[in-house]
Amino acid sequence: MYQLDKYIIEKLAKTNNSMNTQHISKILFAITVCSLIFMTSCNKKKETMENTNPEKNTPNVLMETWTGSYGGTPAFDKMSISDIKPALEKGMELNLEDIDAITNNSETPTFDNTIIPLEKSGQELSRVFTYYGILSSNMSSPEFRKIQKEMAPELSDFRSKISQNEVLFQRIKAVYDNAQKQPLEADQQRVVQLTYEQFAMNGAELDPEKKKRYAEINKELSELYTNFSNNILADEEGYTTYLTKDQLGGLSEPLIKAYAKAATDKGQEGKYAITNTRSSMDPFLKYSTERELREKVWKNYYSRGDNGDDKDNNDNIAKILKLRKERVGLLGYNNFADWRLQNRMAKNPENAMTLMNAVWPAAIGRVKEEVADMQSVANTNKDNITILPWDYRYYAEKVRKKKYDLDSDEVKQYLQLGKLREAMFFVAGELFNYKFTPVTEGSVPVFHEDVNVWEVNDKTSGEHIGLWYLDPFARTGKRSGAWATTYRSHTTFDGKKTVLASNNSNFVKPAPGEPVLVSWDDAETFFHEFGHALHFFSSEVRYPTLNGGVRDYTEFQSQLLERWLATDKVIDNYLVHYKTGEPMPKELINKVKKAATFNQGFATTEYLASALMDMKFHLADPSGLDVDKFERETLTALNMPKELVMRHRTPHFGHVFSGEGYATAYYGYMWADVLTSDAAEAFAEAPGGFYDKELASKLVKYLFAPRNAIDPAEAYRLFRGRDAKIEALMKDRGFPVTAN
Structure with a gap:
């Protein structure tokens, strides 16, 4: 009787999602009265307790459809950690029901009855993940990390139930095979191709025994990724x-x-x-x-993640590398890099290594020159030291001042965070025709008082494009670095959806009334992350899958936007002294531009060392691997200068070991920078320079708006008329250019 009652209740709840607790309680009471006739007093007590639980049917705010202005926005003001676990569990359940509806369809698989419902699936869970991401990256706490650790294996199991669903994959494959014979519309063809490849790359074609092991590995990895990232955060806070x-x-x-x-x-x-x-x-x-x-x-x-305590990540890394190799081995690949890069611009690890090896000698050669300059300054000052890693930045500043008469601290006086934000809005207006307007305080919920929101509109038509959230300051529970994310992406296939995008930084919050002054490098990073946001806003794709990206390409658009920081229109109008309001003097501007290639040995080497180590770790045999020893020996073989270290040492290399987004793909920043330098050269040569209207139109049309709707290499050729060349990158960094 109890199971029957429960079945009836669940059916009623699904029939009317708006049914409130009072209505359900009346139904439960009626069922209870009937049950009294048949049940013993013990069972009667159990049933009454179960069916009168007031929390049982309470709506979970994290799953609810977003309401309010601007097409609805996340209810960040109602977000609660206690809602996370039940929301994830229910969201996964509903997502799997969506999948069942596809696989239970007896009709011949088509784009409309298979791919479209797959694109629509999991909307409730997607909303939950928006809150989950905020609590993970921006507002983490010990309570959340406990839930995160508990849910990691469950989420992995859930993903495997979809990626290894044989009936679902066969329907996708049928649509894919038919599309090879009778092509669909171009963007639909791209969706089918990407969907098929995603499933095939994640074990959909394995036999049952291998599928089981594949899922087990994913589950183990999910726990290791969570441990890795939480260990880093603990060492940052500790x-x-x-x-x-x-x-x-x-x-x-x-x-x-x-x-x-x-x-x-x-x-x-x-x-x-x-x-x-x-x-x-x-x-x-x-x-x-x-x-x-x-x-x-x-x-x-x-030393984050490398302190020999319970937060040490070396053992996690060894296990991750071993499991990754085993997993791709099930698919027939020799190593993780071969599997990962097959659908990236590089295509294989050899091509990625060729690029990095072409730049590495020039980078470490420049470091030797930089260290010699610094040691000379130290000797002149009679400091009686030998340059070590904690001296590099300090003496580099002294060299900068000596060689270029440029004081970074003086430059910072003209780099106010608020004015830089205005500069970014100006650039977005000139290139994308966007207008940013602050929303009325309190009209859009935010997750922290530091977060501010702007509405984005087309300047000409007034069309609403989306909202931009800015979370600029460091705080306890927020992961380090800077990043961009979307809470909602542009699509039109199921009614037009506008964009909700966010930029997140870790600037040191100033004392009340004081300005936020940042370095030139940090200002470039601010522009960089805003470039990602503009990529989100400019999307013109129909389907969610096409809002994804190829990792060694998607950094290109944001890296390119950094170049507008040094344009005259930005410098003349937005780089003003924080006290006097006077614009940056021409003399200082010239010094900045003259010193543009200064310290490129340091910047390139610390980045490339991380990218090379990422690739070499995944090409090595992970059996019995001593992570610390491998890092030391590999860097020694590369002739890594002793005066600096990798930008991200292995034990805290979150890009690579807290998930898989950048695993064997950290080289992508360099690959993208080849495109960046080549594209910047096109703007420099254009009649209107970096604000040339014709070239800006091509930039948006071919490089931003399509997202992943067309192949990245083809998109770049449409913009430039040819493939990118490495020579522009070498010139930008002040490195020798080898004649062809």
């Missing part, structure tokens, strides 16, 4: 360097105030806190005269 007033030598007033606020926020009033994040660490290493403290801060940062 290591803070506190300074006293007599240890502030070399630091600027705004930076001192920011460090003071960071200490106050941590309950250390009167002290100054260097938190264990790049945005806090980097300026301290650049300006502090306290060498011992520079060493301490440097070691704290570069």
Whole structure:
């Protein structure tokens, strides 16, 4: 009787999702009365308790359709950690029901009855993942991390139930095979191709025994990825360097105030806190005269995940590499890189390595020159030191000032975060015809008081494009770095959906009333991430799948946008002194441009070392691998300069080991930078320069709006008229260009 009652209740609830608790309680009461006739007093008690639970049918806000203006927005103001687990579980259940509806269809598979419902599936779960992503990246806590760890294997099992669904794959394959004979519309053909490849690459064609092992590996990996990322976050939160007033030598007033606020926020009033994040660490290493403290801060940062304690990631990495190789072995691949790169622009690891090896010698050669310049300055100052990694940034600044009479701290006075944001809006208006308008405070829910929101419209037609969320400041529970994400992407196949995009940074929050002053590198990163947002907003695709991207291509658009920071229109109108409001002097601008290739040895080498290590780890035999030893020996074989380290040391290389997005794909930034340099050269040569209307139109039409609707190499040829050449990259970095 109880199981029958439960069945009736569930059916009623599904029939009317708006049914409230009071209505359901009346039904439950009626069922209970009937049950009294047949059940013993013990069962009667159990049934009454079960059926009068007031929480049983309470709607979960994380799953609800977004309401309000702008096509609906996430209810961030109602977000609760306690809702996450039940929302994920119910969302997965509903998503699988969507899949069942496809596989239970007895009609011949077509694009309309197979691919379209697959594109529509899992909408409730997708909404839950929006909140899940915020709680993971922007608002993490010990309570959330516990749930995250618990749910990781369940989510992996869920994904395997879809990716290994034999009936579903056979329907997809039937549509794919038919499309090879009778092609569909171009974008539909692309959706079918990408969907088929995704399933095939993830084990859909394996036999039952191999599918089982494939799913088990994914489950193990999901737990390892969660452990890895949580260990990094724990080490970022667990290591803070506190300074006293007599240890502030070399630091600027705004930076001192920011460090003071960071200490106050941590309950250390009167002290100054260097938190264990790049945005806090980097300026301290650049300006502090306290060498011992520079060493301490440097070691704290570069030892994340490598401290030999319960947060050490070396064992996690060894297991991840072993499982990745085993998994792709089930598919017939020799290594993870061969499997991963088959549908990337590079196509295979050999092509990626060829590019990196072409640049590496010039990069480390330049480092030798930079170190020699720095050592000369140290010797002249009678500092009696040999340049070590925690000295590089500090003495590089002295060399910069000596060779170019350029003081980075002076440049920062003209780089206010608010003005940079205005500059980005200006560029978006000139290239994309977008207008950004602040939304009325409180009209759009946000997840933190630091978050602000702007409406994006077409300047000419007034058409609503979407909303842009900005979360600029570092805080406890927020992962380090800078990134962009979407809460909703543009599609039109099921009614037009507008874009909800977010940029997230980790700038040190200033003291009240103080401006946020950033370095030139950080300003470029701000533009870079905004480039991703513009890529989201400019989408003109019909189907969700086409909003994805090829990893060694999608960084190109954002890297290209960095170039507009140094254009005259931005410099003349937005780079103004934070106190006087005076524009950056022409003399200082010329120094900045003259020094554009300064320290490229450091920047290129620390990046390339990480990219090379990523590839070499995945090409190596992982059996019995000693991660620390492999890192040391490989870098030695590469002649890695001892005066600097990888940008992301292996134990905290989250791009590669907290998930699979950049695994064997970190080289993609360099691949994309070849495209970037070549495209920038096209703008430099255009009649209207970087604001040339004709070229800007081609930029949007071919490189931004299509997203993944066409092959990236073809898209670039449509823009440039040819493939990109590496020579432009070498020129940009001031490296020797080999004659053809």
